[in-house]
Amino acid sequence: MGRSEREAVAAGGRLYAAAQAVAGDHGRAVEAVRAALKPICDAEAEQALDAIPVTRLKEVTEGRLRLGEVERSGLRSVRQVLDAGPYRLRQIPGVGQRTADQVVAAARQIADAVRETLAVHIDVERPEPRTTALVMALQVLVEAGPDARRAVDTAAALSERLGPLLTEARPAAGRLRPLLMRGERRARAREAVAEVRRLTEEAAGAGVPELLAQASVDLLRGTSTEAAAWVDFELRSAEYYSLLAEISGRGPDTAAAEGFLPDEVAGRVRDQQLDDTHRRVSLRGYQAFGARFALAQRKVILGDEMGLGKTIQAIAVLAHLAAEGHSHFLVVCPASVLINWTREIEARSRLRVLPLHGPERHEAFADWKARGGVGVTTFDALRGFPAGEGGELGMLVVDEAHYVKNPKTRRARAVTEWSGHCERVLFMTGTPMENRVAEFRSLVRMLQPDLAEAVGDRHGVSGSKAFRKAVAPVYLRRNQQDVLTELPALQHTDEWEELSASDEDAYHEAVRAGNFMAMRRAAYARPEKSAKLNRLREIVEDAAANGLKVVVFSNFRDVLKVVTDMLDGVRGKGAGQVFGPLSGSVPPARRQQLVDEFAAVAGPAVLVAQIEAAGVGLNMQAASVVIICEPQIKPTVEHQAVARVHRMGQVRSVQVHRLLATRGVDERMVEMLNNKTRLFDAYARRSEVAESTPDAVDVSDTAMARRIVEEEQARLGAAARRESAGQP
Known part of the structure; x- marks a missing residue:
C-alpha cells in the first residue's frame, strides 16, 4: 500500500468533511428557525392558556379534582395555575401536596395539548420583530431550495457509509502502519480503501462535491434585509409555510x-x-x-x-x-x-x-x-x-x-x-x-x-x-x-391569457388611436370572444362548486357591466348570486348594504366592484377568492383592495387571481411596476407615511401611459411591416 491508497483515503476524507459541513450548516439553519419560532409559540400558547378556565382541569382528571379553593384564591385560568406552580398552590388553605401536584400535572397536560395544536400565522400586514426574525430565518432555507435538501440527504447517506470505511482504511494510508498490519486486518483495510475510492469516484461522476459546496454556500449566505425577506415571503408564502410545518412538526392531521x-x-x-x-x-x-x-x-x-x-x-x-x-x-x-x-x-x-x-x-x-x-x-x-x-x-x-x-x-x-x-x-x-x-x-x-x-x-x-x-x-x-393549518394565507396567481383574434382586433384599434385606457380594457370590448372573460367565468364556477364567495375588481365601469352581464347569464349553472356593480356612483350607505347582503348569502356568491370605490372602507371577509380584471397603475390600489378581503376576521385562505394578457399593455405594466416599485413598496407600504399618502409610492400614471403607448405602436407597426413584406 502506498501513494495511491493515501490519495484515495485523502479524497474520501475531503468528501466526508464536505458532507459533515453541509449537515452542520443545515442543522444550524434549522435551529435558527426553531429559535425564532419558540417565542412566537410561547406567546400564543400563553394567550390560549389564559383563555382556558381553571374548571377545565376537571375534565382532564375526569372530575376527580376539587378546585373550589383554587378558584377562590384568585387563580382563574390554566396559565395562572402554571405560573403559580406547586409551591404557591400549597399555600392556599385546603390545598395539600397531592392536590397541588395533580392540579399542576393537569394544567401541564392541557398546555402540551395546546402547543401541539398551535398553528402559527405570519401576518404580512402587521410585521413585528418576532415574525420578522422567523421570516428571515426561514428565507435561508427557502432560498437554498430543493438542491440544499438533496445535498443534505446525499450528505447523510455519504457520512453513514464513508465514516466507518475511513476508520477502517486510514491505517492503510499511513507510511509505516501498513508494514505493521497482518492478515485479516490488512485485507479489511485494502477492501475499505477500494470501497472509499469507488464511492469517491462515483460521487465525483455525479457532481456530488459541487452539490455539497453550493449547498453550504447557500445555507451560509443569509438574508440581505428585512424588507427583502418580507417581499420574498409574500411571493412564496407556500414554501415558507411548508418548511415551517416540517420544522415545527405541526403539519396537518x-x-x-x-x-x-x-x-x-x-x-x-x-x-x-x-x-x-x-x-x-x-x-x-x-x-x-x-x-x-x-x-x-x-x-x-x-x-x-x-x-x-x-x-x-x-x-x-x-x-x-x-x-x-x-x-x-x-x-x-x-x-x-x-x-x-x-x-x-x-x-x-x-x-x-x-x-x-x-x-x-x-x-x-x-x-x-x-x-x-x-x-x-x-x-x-x-x-x-x-x-x-x-x-x-x-x-x-x-x-x-x-x-x-x-x-x-x-x-x-x-x-x-x-x-x-x-x-x-x-x-x-x-x-x-x-x-x-x-x-x-x-x-x-x-x-x-x-x-x-x-x-x-x-x-x-x-x-x-x-x-x-x-x-x-x-x-x-x-x-x-x-x-392548510396556517390559515388564513394569501395566495397570488397571475392568470396569463392569450388574447383571442377578436380581442387582438380591439387592442390594435386602441393602440392605433393611442388610447391607453382603451388598451387596458380591450380584452373585454367584445365579450362573446373574450379570453379573459372566459377565464373569469371558469374561476367563478370553480369557486362556486367549492362553496366559496368571490369579489371581482376592475378599474372600469364598462368592464364591470360586461362581467355582471356574463355572470347573470351563467347564474343558473352554479355561479351563485351576483351583487353589484358597486361603483363610485353608488352612495356609501348602499355600498355597505350590498356588501352586507353579499356576506349574508348562505352559499356561493359574487360581488362585482370598482377597485377604487370598494378598495377603501369596506370589509369583505366573507369572500375568499379575489379576481382583478386588469393590472392597476398604482400598486397600492391592488394592495388596498385585497386587504378588504384578507384581513382580521377572515377564516379561510384568500386566493387572488390577476387576469393578464400576454404581449401587450398588461405585460408591459407588470414589468415596469415590478422593476420600479416592488422593493420600495415593501418598505413604504409598512410606514405611516405610505398609509396616509399611498400616492407617494406609486409611479407616474402619465409617464407610464405615454411610454407604453409609444412602445406598443412601434411594436405593432413593425409587426405589420414584417407581415406585409411576407417575413415571419
Whole structure:
C-alpha cells in the first residue's frame, strides 16, 4: 500500500468533511428557525392558556379534582395555575401536596395539548420583530431550495457509509502502519480503501462535491434585509409555510393530508419514492403525498380543493418520471390556462416545455415527438394529433378534467383514446365529485373501467366517507381547512391569457388611436370572444362548486357591466348570486348594504366592484377568492383592495387571481411596476407615511401611459411591416 491508497483515503476524507459541513450548516439553519419560532409559540400558547378556565382541569382528571379553593384564591385560568406552580398552590388553605401536584400535572397536560395544536400565522400586514426574525430565518432555507435538501440527504447517506470505511482504511494510508498490519486486518483495510475510492469516484461522476459546496454556500449566505425577506415571503408564502410545518412538526392531521384513504392504499402510497432532481421547488407534505399517489396508483383523479396546488403536484410527478428516464409528457387543459401551465413548468422544474397550440401546433407537435419534453395543448387541439403508441408517453395530465365528463363529446373521445395508450394518467379537477357520481363514474371509466362499474349512486348518497372509501384507488381529494393549518394565507396567481383574434382586433384599434385606457380594457370590448372573460367565468364556477364567495375588481365601469352581464347569464349553472356593480356612483350607505347582503348569502356568491370605490372602507371577509380584471397603475390600489378581503376576521385562505394578457399593455405594466416599485413598496407600504399618502409610492400614471403607448405602436407597426413584406 502506498501513494495511491493515501490519495484515495485523502479524497474520501475531503468528501466526508464536505458532507459533515453541509449537515452542520443545515442543522444550524434549522435551529435558527426553531429559535425564532419558540417565542412566537410561547406567546400564543400563553394567550390560549389564559383563555382556558381553571374548571377545565376537571375534565382532564375526569372530575376527580376539587378546585373550589383554587378558584377562590384568585387563580382563574390554566396559565395562572402554571405560573403559580406547586409551591404557591400549597399555600392556599385546603390545598395539600397531592392536590397541588395533580392540579399542576393537569394544567401541564392541557398546555402540551395546546402547543401541539398551535398553528402559527405570519401576518404580512402587521410585521413585528418576532415574525420578522422567523421570516428571515426561514428565507435561508427557502432560498437554498430543493438542491440544499438533496445535498443534505446525499450528505447523510455519504457520512453513514464513508465514516466507518475511513476508520477502517486510514491505517492503510499511513507510511509505516501498513508494514505493521497482518492478515485479516490488512485485507479489511485494502477492501475499505477500494470501497472509499469507488464511492469517491462515483460521487465525483455525479457532481456530488459541487452539490455539497453550493449547498453550504447557500445555507451560509443569509438574508440581505428585512424588507427583502418580507417581499420574498409574500411571493412564496407556500414554501415558507411548508418548511415551517416540517420544522415545527405541526403539519396537518395525517389522515386529512392523505385524503382519508384506507390504510392499504395510503400505505402503498407512502412507500412510493419521489425524486426531486428535476424539480426547483419544495412541496408541502400533503402535496408530496398527492404526487406519490399519482405515481403509485398510475391512473388517478386528483380532486384537491382549489388553492391547494394541484399543478405543482402534477409537475412533481412529471419531474420524478423524467428522473426515471421518461422523455415525453403531455398536458391537456383549457386554452385559458395553457400559458399558465407553460410558465409554471418553466419556473418550477427543469423540464423542457413546448406549447402545442395555435397555427403552428402541428410543427410544434413534430418537434415534441422528436425531442421530447412536456407538450401543453388544449382539448380542441388534442383531437388533431395522432395518439401515441408503444408506451412512449410517460404521463398524460388532463387539467379541468370535468370538461370531459360527457363521454359522447369529441374532446372526451380524444382524451379516452390517448388515455388508452398511456400507462400513467392524471386527471385534475377542483370540482367536488361526491354529489356528482354519474360524472365521476364517467371519468373513472376512462381510467379504470372495472372500478367505474363498482361505484354506484348509493356511495354519493351515503356521504363523503363512504364515497371516498369506495373510490380510494383512483380518487384523492383534500380540503383547505384540513391541510392548510396556517390559515388564513394569501395566495397570488397571475392568470396569463392569450388574447383571442377578436380581442387582438380591439387592442390594435386602441393602440392605433393611442388610447391607453382603451388598451387596458380591450380584452373585454367584445365579450362573446373574450379570453379573459372566459377565464373569469371558469374561476367563478370553480369557486362556486367549492362553496366559496368571490369579489371581482376592475378599474372600469364598462368592464364591470360586461362581467355582471356574463355572470347573470351563467347564474343558473352554479355561479351563485351576483351583487353589484358597486361603483363610485353608488352612495356609501348602499355600498355597505350590498356588501352586507353579499356576506349574508348562505352559499356561493359574487360581488362585482370598482377597485377604487370598494378598495377603501369596506370589509369583505366573507369572500375568499379575489379576481382583478386588469393590472392597476398604482400598486397600492391592488394592495388596498385585497386587504378588504384578507384581513382580521377572515377564516379561510384568500386566493387572488390577476387576469393578464400576454404581449401587450398588461405585460408591459407588470414589468415596469415590478422593476420600479416592488422593493420600495415593501418598505413604504409598512410606514405611516405610505398609509396616509399611498400616492407617494406609486409611479407616474402619465409617464407610464405615454411610454407604453409609444412602445406598443412601434411594436405593432413593425409587426405589420414584417407581415406585409411576407417575413415571419
